[in-house]
Amino acid sequence: MTFIVWFAMLGAVLLVLALSSSYLRWAPVTTSVVCLGLGIALGSPAIGLLQLDLSKASGWLEHLTEVAVLFSLFFSGLKLRLPLRNPRWRTAFYLAGPVLVLCIGGVSLLLHYALNMSWGVSVLIGAILAPTDPVLATLVQVVDAQDDDPVRFGLSGEAGLNDGVAFPFVMLGLLLQRDPGEPWFIHWVFGDVLWAASVGALCGYWMGRGLGKLTLYLRLRNDDSTVSPNDYLALALVTLAYVITEAIQGYGFLAVFAAGLGLRQAEVLTAASPSDPAAEHLVQPVVGHQHVAPELAVKGDVVELDDSRVAAAIMLGDMLAFGSLVERALEVFLVTLLGVVLLEHWDWQGLIVAGALFCIIRPLSVFLTPLRQGLDAPQRGLLGWFGIKGIGSLYYLFYAINHGLPPSAAAQSSNLVLSVVALSILVHGLSVQSLLARYQARRKRTP
Numbered sequence: 001m002t003f004i005v006w007f008a009m010l011g012a013v014l015l016v017l018a019l020s021s022s023y024l025r026w027a028p029v030t031t032s033v034v035c036l037g038l039g040i041a042l043g044s045p046a047i048g049l050l051q052l053d054l055s056k057a058s059g060w061l062e063h064l065t066e067v068a069v070l071f072s073l074f075f076s077g078l079k080l081r082l083p084l085r086n087p088r089w090r091t092a093f094y095l096a097g098p099v100l101v102l103c104i105g106g107v108s109l110l111l112h113y114a115l116n117m118s119w120g121v122s123v124l125i126g127a128i129l130a131p132t133d134p135v136l137a138t139l140v141q142v143v144d145a146q147d148d149d150p151v152r153f154g155l156s157g158e159a160g161l162n163d164g165v166a167f168p169f170v171m172l173g174l175l176l177q178r179d180p181g182e183p184w185f186i187h188w189v190f191g192d193v194l195w196a197a198s199v200g201a202l203c204g205y206w207m208g209r210g211l212g213k214l215t216l217y218l219r220l221r222n223d224d225s226t227v228s229p230n231d232y233l234a235l236a237l238v239t240l241a242y243v244i245t246e247a248i249q250g251y252g253f254l255a256v257f258a259a260g261l262g263l264r265q266a267e268v269l270t271a272a273s274p275s276d277p278a279a280e281h282l283v284q285p286v287v288g289h290q291h292v293a294p295e296l297a298v299k300g301d302v303v304e305l306d307d308s309r310v311a312a313a314i315m316l317g318d319m320l321a322f323g324s325l326v327e328r329a330l331e332v333f334l335v336t337l338l339g340v341v342l343l344e345h346w347d348w349q350g351l352i353v354a355g356a357l358f359c360i361i362r363p364l365s366v367f368l369t370p371l372r373q374g375l376d377a378p379q380r381g382l383l384g385w386f387g388i389k390g391i392g393s394l395y396y397l398f399y400a401i402n403h404g405l406p407p408s409a410a411a412q413s414s415n416l417v418l419s420v421v422a423l424s425i426l427v428h429g430l431s432v433q434s435l436l437a438r439y440q441a442r443r444k445r446t447p
Helices: 003-024 031-043 054-079 088-114 119-129 136-140 150-161 163-175 185-221 230-247 252-268 307-345 349-368 377-385 391-401 407-445
Strands: 295-298 301-304
Touching (some): 031 307, 054 150, 054 230, 054 391, 088 150, 119 163, 136 407, 150 163, 163 185, 185 230, 307 391, 349 377, 349 407, 377 407
16 A cells, blocks of 8 residues: 555545534534544445555554654643642542553453453453543543543543553563563563653653743743744653653653643743633734733733743643644544554454443442542543543554564454454544533533
8 A cells, every 4th residue: 555545545534524524513423433434434345445454564553653642641731730739630540540450450351251361461452441542532631721620630630641550561461471480570560660650750740840941941031932933842842751761761651741741830830829820821822923912811801921921821822732733633544544444353352342341340440449539420420431442552552563462462452452442432432522511511500
């Protein structure tokens, strides 16, 4: 399959989405559902325009899905403005910790005892499918830094944090398929769990916070708050946080998410109080990179802002706009690609695993975990239902294939994971708008 054919496919899908956007906004489906359907049509035997051999393409697919997850994690962290001591974070910690581990355990037990898979493959697939995806779950995550809704904030924090918990279990699944005589357990506990997670979180956070403060200082000193390339800064921080953390054997995904959190805290430091509005909400859009005066309109009023708030506002606003564009483009391409290969890799056992994971294992894990944050039953129900699977699971799959997964296990894992991810895109994509609309209406009625 030539590059020009894939390039034409991407252009055609983007054109369809652009022309149908006015209709899709009123339809009870997400863009991902449409892309999945278009991919299935383009890859079906009846049309046969596109084909892809996953065994040959797993190398570049690993890196492409890796890039998509990295960008999504960074900009997700950038939207979370509440300090870590805020009670809202406890829900995210519980979801990314005990709930995730229970989901991995539940899926592993199901695969081993019900579908007769080995423990190594069962744990691997459980770790691949348990995390909430940071890319496809954007509809149920926080809208921006002002959004502190407990459900959306909890899901956003979970999507950013759970890679630090899931990835050690991906490694455990691979290790369980090696020679049982190898002394790998101690290295897994201290290397893959304790060292990698702590180094990733600390390195990323302080890098993001430090570079954020340095950038604002230099722009104020040189009177350069409006024309600096903030997209370059975002790319640099994502790249450096990931590469440096991986070089010291830490988890790069966790570092990139923490870098977004750290950069946001650099913005918070420019405010008179942490309860002040996020800086990007205080400025009007900048046209033609003109100089922004210190008097900026806020909801029809004129508010005095010092130069540090102006610089932070422009920096964060540009970054978030850039991140939204990159996320959507990568999501469209990867979900369409999933549709192209789905019919060839469909596994009916995915219906069993998806049904158990979506309707029993995750909801039960959420209700059994003592979240204790004033969440009522409907909110817990939404947290249990919206454990969306997506691009992150595809990355873990291709990582495992390229790092020692036996060919027979690779084929079995690929078919099952692709099927469950496609089912998640379908069922969650069809339900998200109606459920969120009912939730918002209920929130408005409840003081």
